[in-house]
Structure formats: structure tokens, C-alpha cells
Amino acid sequence: xxxSSTITPNEKSDIRKEVAQHVSNWKGEEGNLIMIxxxxxxxxxxxxxxxxxxxxxxxxxTLGRIYEVLTxxxxxxxxxxxxxxxxxxxxxxxxxxxxxxxxxxxxxQLKVEEGGTTEDHEFHLDVVRCIGCCGMAxxxxxxxxxxxxxxxxxxxxxxxETKSA
Amino acid sequence: xxxxIRVGCDTxxxxxxxxxxxxxLEAEKASQKLDVKIVxxxxxxxxxxxxxxxxxxxxxxxxxxxxxxxxxxxxxATDHLGKKKLVEDCVVASRKRGTAIAQxxxxxxxxxxxxxxxxxxxxxQTSIVDELKRQGVEGVQVVRMLDAGIYDRGIVVxxxxxxxxxxxxxxxxxxxxxxxxxxxxxxxxxxxxxxxxKQIRVVLRNCGIIDPENIDDYIAQKGYEALKKCFxxxxxxxxxxxxxxxxxxxGGAGFPTWLKWKLTREVQNPEKFVICxxxxxxxxxxxxxxxxxxxxxxxxxxxxxxxxxxxxSMGYFYIRAEYPCxxxxxxxxxxxxxxxxxxxxNIMGSGFxxxxxxxxGAGAFVCGEETALIASIEGKRGSPTPRPPFPSVKGLFGKSxxxxxxxxxxxxxxIINMGGAEYSKHGTDKSKGTKVFAVTGKVKNAQLVEVPxxxxxxxxxxxxxxxxxxAKPIKAVQTGGPSGGVIPEQxxxxxxxxxxxxxxxxxxxxxxxxVMDKNDCMVDVTKFYLKFCVDESCGKCxxxxxxxxxxxxxxxxISKGRGSLEDIEMIRKICVAMQKASLCGLGQxxxxxxxxxxxxxxxxxxxxxxxxxxxxxxxxxxxxxxAPSPAAPAATNK
Ligand SMILES: Cc1cc2nc3c(=O)[nH]c(=O)nc-3n(C[C@H](O)[C@H](O)[C@H](O)COP(=O)(O)O)c2cc1C
Ligand code: SF4
Ligand code: FES
Numbered sequence: 094x095x096x097s098s099t100i101t102p103n104e105k106s107d108i109r110k111e112v113a114q115h116v117s118n119w120k121g122e123e124g125n126l127i128m129i130x131x132x133x134x135x136x137x138x139x140x141x142x143x144x145x146x147x148x149x150x151x152x153x154x155t156l157g158r159i160y161e162v163l164t165x166x167x168x169x170x171x172x173x174x175x176x177x178x179x180x181x182x183x184x185x186x187x188x189x190x191x192x193x194x195x196x197x198x199x200x201x202q203l204k205v206e207e208g209g210t211t212e213d214h215e216f217h218l219d220v221v222r223c224i225g226c227c228g229m230a231x232x233x234x235x236x237x238x239x240x241x242x243x244x245x246x247x248x249x250x251x252x253x254e255t256k257s258a
Numbered sequence: 259x260x261x262x263i264r265v266g267c268d269t270x271x272x273x274x275x276x277x278x279x280x281x282x283l284e285a286e287k288a289s290q291k292l293d294v295k296i297v298x299x300x301x302x303x304x305x306x307x308x309x310x311x312x313x314x315x316x317x318x319x320x321x322x323x324x325x326x327x328x329x330x331x332x333x334x335a336t337d338h339l340g341k342k343k344l345v346e347d348c349v350v351a352s353r354k355r356g357t358a359i360a361q362x363x364x365x366x367x368x369x370x371x372x373x374x375x376x377x378x379x380x381x382x383q384t385s386i387v388d389e390l391k392r393q394g395v396e397g398v399q400v401v402r403m404l405d406a407g408i409y410d411r412g413i414v415v416x417x418x419x420x421x422x423x424x425x426x427x428x429x430x431x432x433x434x435x436x437x438x439x440x441x442x443x444x445x446x447x448x449x450x451x452x453x454x455x456k457q458i459r460v461v462l463r464n465c466g467i468i469d470p471e472n473i474d475d476y477i478a479q480k481g482y483e484a485l486k487k488c489f490x491x492x493x494x495x496x497x498x499x500x501x502x503x504x505x506x507x508x509g510g511a512g513f514p515t516w517l518k519w520k521l522t523r524e525v526q527n528p529e530k531f532v533i534c535x536x537x538x539x540x541x542x543x544x545x546x547x548x549x550x551x552x553x554x555x556x557x558x559x560x561x562x563x564x565x566x567x568x569x570x571s572m573g574y575f576y577i578r579a580e581y582p583c584x585x586x587x588x589x590x591x592x593x594x595x596x597x598x599x600x601x602x603x604n605i606m607g608s609g610f611x612x613x614x615x616x617x618x619g620a621g622a623f624v625c626g627e628e629t630a631l632i633a634s635i636e637g638k639r640g641s642p643t644p645r646p647p648f649p650s651v652k653g654l655f656g657k658s659x660x661x662x663x664x665x666x667x668x669x670x671x672x673i674i675n676m677g678g679a680e681y682s683k684h685g686t687d688k689s690k691g692t693k694v695f696a697v698t699g700k701v702k703n704a705q706l707v708e709v710p711x712x713x714x715x716x717x718x719x720x721x722x723x724x725x726x727x728x729a730k731p732i733k734a735v736q737t738g739g740p741s742g743g744v745i746p747e748q749x750x751x752x753x754x755x756x757x758x759x760x761x762x763x764x765x766x767x768x769x770x771x772x773v774m775d776k777n778d779c780m781v782d783v784t785k786f787y788l789k790f791c792v793d794e795s796c797g798k799c800x801x802x803x804x805x806x807x808x809x810x811x812x813x814x815x816i817s818k819g820r821g822s823l824e825d826i827e828m829i830r831k832i833c834v835a836m837q838k839a840s841l842c843g844l845g846q847x848x849x850x851x852x853x854x855x856x857x858x859x860x861x862x863x864x865x866x867x868x869x870x871x872x873x874x875x876x877x878x879x880x881x882x883x884x885a886p887s888p889a890a891p892a893a894t895n896k
Binding site (some may be wrong): 112121123124125127130131161162163165167168169182183185186187188189191193194197198201221222223224225226227228229230232237238239240241 | 269270272273274305306308476479538540541542543544547548579580581584598615617619620621622623635636637638639640655699700704705706736739769772774778783786787788790796881882883
């Protein structure tokens with residue numbers, strides 16, 4: 094995978110084209126670094142190291158400064174997500190209405206830690222803060238789809254549906 | 259087309275299944291060849307009843323349905339539109355309350371709102387049906403409703419279309435309702451509910467009513483008229499109007515909006531910026547998301563007015579990346595406004611030129627702080643910088659910058675249209691106007707409410723939101739999120755204002771209002787908030803970085819049953835040090851939840867200290883939902 098440092102010349106040229114495209118989309122916009130990183134993450138689901146390196150070359154910003162930004166913001170991911178991504182909200186409303194029990198249920202059913210991916214790379218679990226559906230707390234998103242008023246006993250069904258989808 | 263259906267398609271509505279509802283409605287429309295326009299609108303704010311569907315059919319009163327699914331959607335098409343029959347168990351009663359029967363009664367809605375004693379809704383429904391029959395009345399449908407908007411007032415009956423509403427209705431009143439109201443078109447005074455709706459919609463005026471992705475819908479609601487008016491009264495006139503209105507910033511600090519604009523206007527700088535702070539960092543609050551998704555043009559118009567007043571040429575919406583729907587709708591609003599010449603050069607021939615862009619946050623609470631937000635838009639880490647220099651002097655890219663919250667900006671066009679004096683009629687002496695709150699947690703009906711300042715917390719929670727879930731006793735209300743504090747039960751009749759909340763040791767904040775019942779553990783909740791602030795601290799200054807960490811360790815120690823009374827004293831000392839010495843608002847306010855729970859619920863901390871590890875283990879089990887909750891110790895009166 095693109096995680097390793099051995100990438101083929103073909104992949105390298107793809108990355109170069111991709112980064113050049115993102116950069117040209119944001120050309121002339123002051124302070125565009127974060128917006129470019131968003132575009133990269135949207136495309137890959139995370140910010141691969143090779144792409145960050147290419148970006149550093151392309152825009153002439155040191156890799157150190159790019160990583161300083163990437164690591165500061167929780168939203169940016171540095172490792173590839175799973176095939177399916179579960180984010181359980183741990184905002185205040187959800188916390189009070191039983192989100193910790195949901196997180197425990199997902200963890201034990203999938204044998205995965207917070208921020209981790211299952212061994213078969215099928216599922217990735219994130220704990221996030223408020224997805225704006227506090228009226229339906231506790232809430233979670235599965236592959237971008239929001240589920241509200243979730244109970245621990247709903248988890249196995251949600252996982253099964255996601256697998257078969 | 260005369261018939262319309264509005265489906266609430268904000269993030270909340272969509273999560274609750276609005277898309278499926280629309281598909282079902284579209285399918286029925288096609289197969290039954292219905293003459294109806296189906297519109298995607300934003301959110302009316304009644305989250306507890308999502309997805310919401312409002313129906314306007316010719317010759318029928320407008321009816322709002324809640325918790326709609328594919329089955330009830332089909333019934334709406336077939337029965338409501340097809341047969342003029344309302345759908346059972348879905349109607350959300352009108353919050354307008356009529357005082358006279360101006361039109362023939364066509365529908366009678368019923369709901370038992372008593373919190374105990376078994377649900378008598380069906381019994382009353384049958385009794386009314388029987389009575390109508392006995393008196394020979396035809397053509398009146400009796401329907402069970404989902405929500406009456408009135409709580410703990412026994413049987414509630416609302417007759418449509420006049421919206422006359424009766425409460426505490428007894429079986430013995432039924433004959434009179436039929437004889438006097440249905441047949442005689444007269445109101446039965448003894449049971450009439452005449453309390454006006456506590457809510458006033460200024461910020462939320464268009465939310466859930468217009469299509470947020472259609473600029474013409476906004477223009478039809480006086481959209482962009484306020485801007486035009488501002489061009490006529492000139493910047494000085496706008497500042498005067500805003501001053502009269504008394505509007506204070508809704509992002510938390512409550513700084514007078516007119517003054518911020520005046521100060522920024524006075525700075526001599528050829529290039530200025532306006533930023534809309536849509537980072538909505540308080541986890542558990544969703545006012546700004548809802549407004550951006552439901553009425554983005556009102557925020558954009560507010561930004562245009564702010565920019566015109568201060569002489570800014572560019573505006574940025576700084577929106578959290580976690581709000582994809584809000585981002586998409588704001589981008590669309592900007593594109594539409596540009597197409598219409600409402601953004602760009604020489605807007606409406608005024609000589610004023612302005613553009614707006616969207617910039618995304620990336621999950622950092624501290625970026626809600628002004629200097630950190632500016633650093634983030636500049637593409638850097640969101641580290642706060644000392645003030646002065648204030649952003650109004652040296653802000654984004656070194657230029658003079660004014661930052662306003664979403665709700666603040668959304669209020670502006672409404673204020674200009676109604677006049678500052680009219681707006682200032684709402685509210686208290688020093689806190690004018692209306693405020694939107696996201697009421698969540700252990701509340702019966704979680705929702706957005708917009709009330710005039712000065713409304714009591716009690717009214718918001720009990721009269722509007724129906725009280726505590728499962729009718730449990732309330733313990734406290736938390737306002738202001740991680741920077742705020744708790745307000746215990748004995749202070750719930752406090753009128754909401756910046757000053758009053760501060761006096762009670764909390765803050766207005768951006769509008770999160772979290773209800774906690776008697777079983778919620780204050781030490782645990784405090785730990786939750788503090789952990790949030792420790793995670794979100796940017797680490798730049800020691801009081802916040804080190805102090806927060808030490809506080810958290812002390813709280814951990816106490817919640818494991820290993821704490822002592824000296825620890826509580828130490829906690830107080832660290833809190834004061836953080837408040838005084840932290841560089842930015844995050845560190846200065848992070849101790850608030852701690853100090854506030856210590857003020858009102860020290861007994862809960864002491865219970866951990868006295869009870870030791872045994873008590874701590876017992877509480878941990880209860881908090882994990884593995885054991886039933888006992889009665890928690892009472893609040894200390896202060
Ligand atoms: C740590 C921290 C977080 C904040 N988060 C927000 C926020 O999410 N939204 C917001 O509008 N203001 C937030 N503020 C307040 C803003 O810095 C600023 O005062 C406000 O946006 C100004 O707009 P207003 O005058 O219209 O209220 C935050 C402040 C601090 C110190
Ligand atoms: S108070 Fe906290 S968040 Fe603010 S600058 Fe200091 S360390 Fe950073
Ligand atoms: S707190 Fe979970 S969605 Fe807001």
C-alpha cells in the first residue's frame with residue numbers, strides 16, 4: 094500500500110499529477126494549505142506520506158511544517174481508514190445519553206480500539222466530538238450515514254448491515 | 259400549484275430518514291398523479307420529532323407531522339391529500355393558540371399530556387367521536403396527536419383550523435366542546451389555553467420554511483431587502499440601528515455588535531476582512547449548524563451588511579469540516595448570490611464591492627478563539643496569540659478583521675428590517691433580543707428553541723421542551739459547554755441574561771443547554787468537560803497545559819475514591835491560577851465547569867472522598883449502566 098516507501102514510478106507520477114491538480118485548484122489563495130490537505134484527505138480518506146512529501150516539494154513548504162499542521166488538527170488522518178468507518182459521537186449530549194456504552198459495544202464486537210482498524214481492515218473506529226445531531230443523541234456515523242438514538246443492542250445489526258451493504 | 263409538502267432536510271432530518279420519506283412521497287405523487295409540490299426545507303428545530311413533514315393542502319389547515327416514516331408518508335399522500343383526512347399519531351400541534359372559532363371546526367386533535375396515570379388519549383378520542391355522533395355532527399375528524407406542545411396539562415385538545423386549544427379537559431367537558439365549540443362556534447373559556455407561545459422566531463424566522471438552496475425563496479421572505487436599506491442609511495445609520503437594537507455577540511462573549519463594527523470601521527486600513535465564526539465548538543450544541551443548513555442566505559446577508567458597515571472587501575465563512583451539509587449549502591448560497599450580483603463589484607449599484615469564501619476547520623476547539631481562528635484560515639496551526647493587537651487592528655493576513663458568530667449575523671437582516679427599536683423590545687435591560695438554545699441531554703423533547711432574553715430556564719425546559727425525560731427529577735442545567743457551568747434546580751427560575759448566568763457561575767456561551775437529571779454524576783460530568791479542554795489545549799502556555807493536566811489528575815484521583823479534602827483546596831487554587839494566567843479564553847474558562855460544580859455540588863465530591871474506593875466502584879458501575887442508580891446526594895444551597 095502507499096504506506097510503504099517503495100512506490101512504483103507510475104504511482105509516483107500519479108501522485109505528482111494529483112498534487113499539481115489540487116495546488117492549481119487553490120492557486121493564488123492565501124493560506125490555502127489546510128484547504129489543499131482537506132482535498133487530499135477527501136480523495137484518499139487520509140493524508141498519505143508520499144502525497145504530503147510531494148505537496149511539500151510542489152508548494153515549497155517544509156514537510157515539517159505540513160506535519161505540524163496535520164498533527165495539530167484532529168480531523169486529519171495519517172493512516173488509511175478501514176473499508177468501513179464507524180464514528181461514535183462523544184459530545185456532551187451523547188456522553189450523557191449513553192455513548193460510552195455504545196463505544197464499548199463496538200469495541201468488543203469488532204475487537205478494535207478507539208482510532209484503530211480491525212485486523213482484516215474491514216472496520217475503523219473513531220470517537221468524534223459532536224456531529225451536530227445532539228437532538229438524537231446518542232449518535233454515530235457509519236460510512237458517512239448518521240444514525241441517531243442508538244442503543245447498544247442496535248450495534249450488531251448496524252455492523253451486519255454495513256458488512257452486507 | 260396550490261398543494262405543497264415541506265420535508266425537513268437538515269442533517270438531523272436526513273439522519274432520521276427524510277430521504278426515505280421524500281422517496282415515498284414522490285412515488286405516491288407519481289402513482290396517484292397528485293398535484294403537489296414537494297420541497298426540501300431546513301429544520302424547524304423540533305429535533306425530537308424528526309423527520310418533520312409540513313403539509314399545506316387546499317381548503318385545509320397547514321399541518322405539521324413528526325416522526326414520519328415511509329408508512330406515514332404514504333398515508334400523508336393518500337389520506338391527507340387524497341381524502342382530507344389527517345394521519346393518526348403524527349400531528350405536531352400548532353404552537354399558535356387561537357382565541358376564537360373563526361372557521362367551522364374540521365379537525366379535533368387530542369393528546370393526554372399527564373405524566374402519570376396511564377395514557378387516556380384513545381379513550382378521549384372515542385368519547386369525542388361518540389359525542390359528535392350523538393349530537394348528529396358530521397364531517398369532523400378526531401385525531402390523536404404526537405405532540406401537543408403543552409406538557410403536564412392533562413388532556414389537551416386543539417381544534418382546527420382555528421387553533422383554539424383546551425387543556426385539562428375532563429370527560430365531562432366533551433359534551434360542551436361539541437355543543438359550544440363545534441356546533442356553536444364559541445370558545446369554552448374555562449378550559450381555554452391562552453398562554454402565548456414562549457418562542458419568538460427572529461434568527462430562525464425562515465428555518466424549516468424556505469428551501470435553503472433556492473435564493474428566490476429567501477428573496478420572497480424580504481431577503482436582501484435589509485442590505486438595500488443599509489445602502490440607503492449608510493454605515494453610520496447601520497451602526498446607529500445596531501446600537502439601538504442592543505444586539506450582543508452570540509458566540510459567547512456577548513460583546514456589543516455595533517461597537518465591534520464601529521471600532522473596526524474606524525481603523526484606517528485599505529483592506530479589511532469579515533469572518534463568520536461557524537466553528538461551533540461546544541459539543542452538544544447545533545444552533546449554528548441548523549441556521550447554516552436551513553437559512554444560509556440570512557447569514558450571508560448579515561455578513562454583507564457587516565462588511566459594508568466596516569468597509570471590508572472580503573469575507574470568510576470558517577465552518578467545521580464535520581458539517582458537510584452546512585458547507586455545501588453555504589457554498590451554494592455564495593454561488594447563487596454571485597450570479598445575482600449580490601456578491602462581486604458594485605453590488606446593487608451601491609459602489610460597494612464584496613466577495614465571500616468558505617474555509618474549513620479541522621477539528622480543533624481552540625480555533626473558535628479569534629486569534630487561533632485567524633491562524634487557521636492563514637493555513638497554520640491554530641495557536642492563539644496574545645491580544646493586543648486585537649483582530650480589528652491586526653487580524654487576518656495582518657489586516658483589520660471583525661469576527662462574528664453565525665447567529666449574530668443571521669440576526670442582522672431581521673434587525674434592519676424590523677428596526678433596532680422593535681428588536682430591543684424583546685429581552686431584558688442589558689440583554690436584548692432573542693437567543694437560540696440547543697436543549698439536549700436528559701430532556702423530554704430535545705430541540706432548538708428561540709426565546710426572548712429574560713425567559714426563565716424553567717420555562718424553556720418545562721414549558722417548551724416538556725421537562726425531563728421519563729419525568730425524572732432535574733438536577734441541573736449546564737450552559738456554555740466546556741467554558742460554562744451548571745445551574746442547579748433551585749436557580750431554574752432565573753431569567754436568562756448574560757449577567758444572570760454569569761452571576762450564577764455559568765455563562766451564556768453559544769447556546770448549548772444540557773439538562774441533567776438526578777442520576778447524573780457531577781464529578782463525572784466535570785471530568786468529561788475538563789478532559790475535553792485538556793485534549794483541546796494547544797499547549798502553548800503553561801497555566802493551561804500544566805494546570806489542566808493537574809486538575810484532571812486530581813479529579814481522577816477523587817473519582818477513584820482516593821481523594822482528600824486537601825485535593826479540593828488544591829483544585830480551587832489551580833482553577834484560579836488558570837483563570838488568571840492563561841493566554842486565551844480556552845484556558846481561562848476551562849476551570850469554569852469545575853468551580854461551578856464545586857459551588858453547588860461539593861457534596862458529590864465529598865461523597866467520593868468519604869466513601870472511598872467502595873463508593874467509587876459502585877458509582878463506576880452505575881455510570882457504565884451496569885447497576886441501577888441510587889438517589890444522589892442533594893445539592894448544597896448557595
Ligand atoms: C476556546 C474558545 C472557543 C470558542 N468557540 C466559538 C465557537 O465555536 N463559535 C463562536 O461563534 N464563537 C466561539 N468563541 C468566541 C469567539 O472567539 C468570538 O468571540 C466570537 O465568534 C465573536 O463573535 P460574536 O461577537 O458575534 O459573538 C470561542 C472562544 C474561545 C475562547
Ligand atoms: S490557554 Fe490553553 S489553548 Fe489557550 S493558548 Fe494557552 S495553552 Fe493554548
Ligand atoms: S453531542 Fe453527539 S451529536 Fe452533538
